[in-house]
Amino acid sequence: MTTTQADNPTRGPVTRKDVARYAGVSTAVVSYVVNGGPKKVAPATEARVQHAIRVLGYRPNAAARALKLGSSETFGLVIPDNSNPFFARLAHAVEDAAAERGFALVLANSDANLAKERRNVRNLASRQVDGVLLASVLFEPDLTDLELADIPSVLLNQGREAPGFNSVGVDLAAGARLATEHLIGHGHTNIAACIGINTSEEMDGREHGWRQALKDAGLREGIIVRSPFDRPGGYEAGRRLLGAADRPKAIFASSDLQAVGLLRAIREAGLSVPEDVAIVSFDGIVEGEYTWPPLTTVTQPVREMADCAVDALLAAKRGEAPQHRIFATTLQIRQSCGCN
Amino acid sequence: MTTTQADNPTRGPVTRKDVARYAGVSTAVVSYVVNGGPKKVAPATEARVQHAIRVLGYRPNAAARALKLGSSETFGLVIPDNSNPFFARLAHAVEDAAAERGFALVLANSDANLAKERRNVRNLASRQVDGVLLASVLFEPDLTDLELADIPSVLLNQGREAPGFNSVGVDLAAGARLATEHLIGHGHTNIAACIGINTSEEMDGREHGWRQALKDAGLREGIIVRSPFDRPGGYEAGRRLLGAADRPKAIFASSDLQAVGLLRAIREAGLSVPEDVAIVSFDGIVEGEYTWPPLTTVTQPVREMADCAVDALLAAKRGEAPQHRIFATTLQIRQSCGCN
DNA sequence: TTGAAAGCGCTAACAA
DNA sequence: TTGTTAGCGCTTTCAA
Numbered sequence: 001m002t003t004t005q006a007d008n009p010t011r012g013p014v015t016r017k018d019v020a021r022y023a024g025v026s027t028a029v030v031s032y033v034v035n036g037g038p039k040k041v042a043p044a045t046e047a048r049v050q051h052a053i054r055v056l057g058y059r060p061n062a063a064a065r066a067l068k069l070g071s072s073e074t075f076g077l078v079i080p081d082n083s084n085p086f087f088a089r090l091a092h093a094v095e096d097a098a099a100e101r102g103f104a105l106v107l108a109n110s111d112a113n114l115a116k117e118r119r120n121v122r123n124l125a126s127r128q129v130d131g132v133l134l135a136s137v138l139f140e141p142d143l144t145d146l147e148l149a150d151i152p153s154v155l156l157n158q159g160r161e162a163p164g165f166n167s168v169g170v171d172l173a174a175g176a177r178l179a180t181e182h183l184i185g186h187g188h189t190n191i192a193a194c195i196g197i198n199t200s201e202e203m204d205g206r207e208h209g210w211r212q213a214l215k216d217a218g219l220r221e222g223i224i225v226r227s228p229f230d231r232p233g234g235y236e237a238g239r240r241l242l243g244a245a246d247r248p249k250a251i252f253a254s255s256d257l258q259a260v261g262l263l264r265a266i267r268e269a270g271l272s273v274p275e276d277v278a279i280v281s282f283d284g285i286v287e288g289e290y291t292w293p294p295l296t297t298v299t300q301p302v303r304e305m306a307d308c309a310v311d312a313l314l315a316a317k318r319g320e321a322p323q324h325r326i327f328a329t330t331l332q333i334r335q336s337c338g339c340n
Numbered sequence: 341m342t343t344t345q346a347d348n349p350t351r352g353p354v355t356r357k358d359v360a361r362y363a364g365v366s367t368a369v370v371s372y373v374v375n376g377g378p379k380k381v382a383p384a385t386e387a388r389v390q391h392a393i394r395v396l397g398y399r400p401n402a403a404a405r406a407l408k409l410g411s412s413e414t415f416g417l418v419i420p421d422n423s424n425p426f427f428a429r430l431a432h433a434v435e436d437a438a439a440e441r442g443f444a445l446v447l448a449n450s451d452a453n454l455a456k457e458r459r460n461v462r463n464l465a466s467r468q469v470d471g472v473l474l475a476s477v478l479f480e481p482d483l484t485d486l487e488l489a490d491i492p493s494v495l496l497n498q499g500r501e502a503p504g505f506n507s508v509g510v511d512l513a514a515g516a517r518l519a520t521e522h523l524i525g526h527g528h529t530n531i532a533a534c535i536g537i538n539t540s541e542e543m544d545g546r547e548h549g550w551r552q553a554l555k556d557a558g559l560r561e562g563i564i565v566r567s568p569f570d571r572p573g574g575y576e577a578g579r580r581l582l583g584a585a586d587r588p589k590a591i592f593a594s595s596d597l598q599a600v601g602l603l604r605a606i607r608e609a610g611l612s613v614p615e616d617v618a619i620v621s622f623d624g625i626v627e628g629e630y631t632w633p634p635l636t637t638v639t640q641p642v643r644e645m646a647d648c649a650v651d652a653l654l655a656a657k658r659g660e661a662p663q664h665r666i667f668a669t670t671l672q673i674r675q676s677c678g679c680n
Numbered sequence: 681t682t683g684a685a686a687g688c689g690c691t692a693a694c695a696a
Numbered sequence: 697t698t699g700t701t702a703g704c705g706c707t708t709t710c711a712a
Binding site for chain 2 (some may be wrong): 013059061062063064067070072074081082083085088089091092095096099104105106107108109116123124125126127128150163231233260261263264265286288289290291292
């Protein structure tokens with residue numbers, strides 16, 4: 001007579017109690033073997049328990065565990081839009097980083113919508129995640145929800161320091177300088193900027209870096225156009241830039257996606273890159289490797305940032321003080337700038 | 341004297357008990373007002389409870405609720421790679437569909453790695469998600485884990501029917517036909533195919549559709565090249581195709597990403613699209629709108645599929661029989677095919 | 681309309 | 697080395 005499902009008299013989900021009964025031990029012992037502690041179990045007993053677990057097809061109930069332990073081993077990630085390649089890559093990196101540390105990731109898109117962002121954060125808080133990573137659409141996200149929820153959080157993609165909060169970001173200004181200086185190195189003197197729109201009153205670090213580089217080189221300020229960070233935003237900006245009286249010979253774009261849009265606008269105008277207009281952009285998404293010409297871009301160390309962010313959450317859980325990490329960017333040279 | 345945190349004597353998380361005490365009611369009543377049932381509560385009492393909830397900053401404990409109810413209102417989504425724009429869009433759509441129905445989404449990437457896929461599925465199962473949506477890297481994913489876990493599941497992006505399983509997919513063959521016939525309509529007679537590699541023995545539906553269209557038109561079969569579904573895969577395929585003795589004048593690509601790679605290979609060879617080589621691809625990602633030339637592509641109704649998949653999960657929870665839904669694709673005409 | 685209380689499955693302190 | 701048991705916070709039946 002083989003051992004089958006029939007041995008589970010209770011029907012329905014197999015619990016630790018069923019395993020205990022089957023193995024002829026107490027439920028505590030089952031816990032010990034499942035969790036590898038906190039008490040030792042005799043090898044023979046352990047084998048019996050393992051066998052019972054396998055035979056009965058036992059799976060620990062995560063909800064019960066979470067209730068008891070006060071932790072679901074889950075983080076929440078809120079990003080503006082998972083369809084945006086930059087955030088998609090970020091989400092992937094965060095998922096990897098979390099998984100490596102035994103945490104699952106709940107994903108929530110806020111679609112660049114403040115109300116949705118708040119709803120998402122609240123929702124995650126009520127789901128008792130162990131921490132939330134927030135890449136806000138705002139430069140000053142509403143942190144009160146996070147504070148109230150009293151769950152660790154970290155601001156991603158955040159250049160500015162938010163006192164009392166963990167944050168990890170990239171040195172936007174330095175990156176933009178890198179880009180602009182490279183363009184200057186190519187001999188350009190009429191360098192425009194295509195800067196993404198955010199809800200802050202404050203100047204985007206990239207805009208700042210671009211201005212500084214121009215100023216330091218003794219160049220006059222170029223035209224600046226503001227539009228969304230996405231492809232249509234870049235396309236629109238391109239049309240405006242090309243229609244300007246003093247058409248720029250080079251453009252610094254605040255995102256690769258905008259650069260993709262610029263490329264299209266420039267092509268449609270019958271002009272070419274980098275001969276008529278040179279471009280350097282920001283982010284380092286893979287798509288930029290396959291555009292024509294390939295994008296010279298300021299690359300963000302996404303994986304490192306994700307690791308750092310998750311570690312910050314873990315540190316916060318241990319009660320450590322908030323940290324603010326700014327990563328350096330690197331200039332990935334391809335051909336849109338005029339190099340070859 | 342104002343009401344403050346100090347009114348919570350227990351310190352630490354506020355529980356329903358604290359609220360009950362503060363409002364001078366039983367814990368049951370608090371439940372009734374929080375959940376809007378199952379019993380009615382007098383307006384005055386309700387107001388008192390609501391007030392207490394606000395004052396104390398009470399947040400229901402999701403883990404406890406999940407334990408009691410046996411549902412965490414969470415689905416798991418396993419995809420090969422969230423950095424792939426197609427899957428990113430799918431993930432976004434699934435997240436939206438789930439959120440609309442009150443479910444959160446746990447995201448897991450399997451990186452086209454079978455072992456990781458299994459680990460992810462198992463992990464989700466042990467987290468007691470209410471269902472898992474699996475876009476497998478395999479044509480025949482290992483369903484035993486899902487079966488054993490006894491949690492509802494739905495296969496995404498799955499053309500073939502898997503008896504006993506929910507699945508939603510697209511009619512790959514019909515889509516490929518659409519694409520190929522369009523190319524034929526342009527007068528092409530030498531049409532190659534760039535088909536993605538999957539782990540199945542079986543022929544990809546897209547390959548099938550391409551063959552059929554050619555055959556039905558009385559055309560000889562074109563060259564077929566197999567390579568990964570991503571950009572490098574397309575690039576590699578392009579180099580091989582262009583180096584072939586009988587260079588194709590048109591190519592059907594099984595993914596837009598491959599088409600992006602093809603575009604690069606063709607450009608590097610000094611040829612142009614669609615003059616020297618026409619292209620029609622598959623998926624309908626946004627990136628294809630911004631390539632040069634823009635991609636004519638077979639578009640998948642991602643959002644509809646996501647809705648359908650989530651509904652299938654809900655149906656399965658209610659004990660309904662598995663369903664198999666195949667969606668039709670539409671040809672999105674842009675310029676890579678030769679139209680303008 | 682409200683309250684008392686059982687119990688979801690698990691962990692770990694304490695007892696044996 | 698193993699067992700007993702008290703809760704974790706919540707929902708809901710049953711009784712008042």
